[in-house]
């Protein structure tokens with residue numbers, strides 16, 4: 001692991017014992033986000049679902065059981081192991097797969113998935129547009145993407161502490177829509193909700209034509 005990766009916080013890249021603990025705590029704190037994302041995705045048995053920055057994989061265990069297959073990617077090897085552990089039954093059945101990797105360089109062929117989500121992770125990504133282009137590439141026509149942003153530039157909060165501590169980037173809903181369009185998505189929408197200590201949670205949804 002290079003030095004810049006070692007410096008990343010447990011939220012940006014959970015590793016080791018504390019990483020596994022913080023991933024479980026995150027899953028509890030993100031309960032409301034998970035419910036909003038699940039509603040926006042509306043996963044069905046025919047869906048092949050991809051989750052970027054999947055962390056513990058607990059969203060998939062709790063909210064993606066209806067999808068025909070689930071696939072998770074995370075740049076933390078420890079999160080890949082944890083997500084595999086939490087979704088062991090599906091991995092053994094052959095309907096779940098977890099891989100280590102970067103959101104900007106997806107290891108799958110074009111049009112493999114019908115739905116994708118990035119939950120509480122997009123603000124950490126160093127190459128947001130490249131990553132959206134990659135997600136667009138691996139989604140099939142009609143495929144949908146849901147991105148949740150608990151901390152964002154529309155929520156009226158001073159995020160200086162978070163920016164300094166976690167190195168996050170903040171986006172407005174309309175910036176997300178502009179990026180979706182630039183990445184090739186044909187339609188998009190923004191809805192606002194509330195999460196734990198998140199006054200204005202963004203749920204951004206885009207569809208590939």
Ligand SMILES: C[S@@+](CC[C@H](N)C(=O)[O-])C[C@H]1O[C@@H](n2cnc3c(N)ncnc32)[C@H](O)[C@@H]1O
Pocket residue numbers: 011012013014023026027030052053054055056059073074075076079101102103104118119120121124125126
């Ligand atoms: C705050 S955690 C959220 C985890 C999970 N989505 C959840 O809501 O419980 C952010 C996750 O995104 C992963 N991550 C951050 N940047 C990434 C990148 N560029 N590519 C892949 N994974 C990334 C981290 O390792 C971490 O597991």
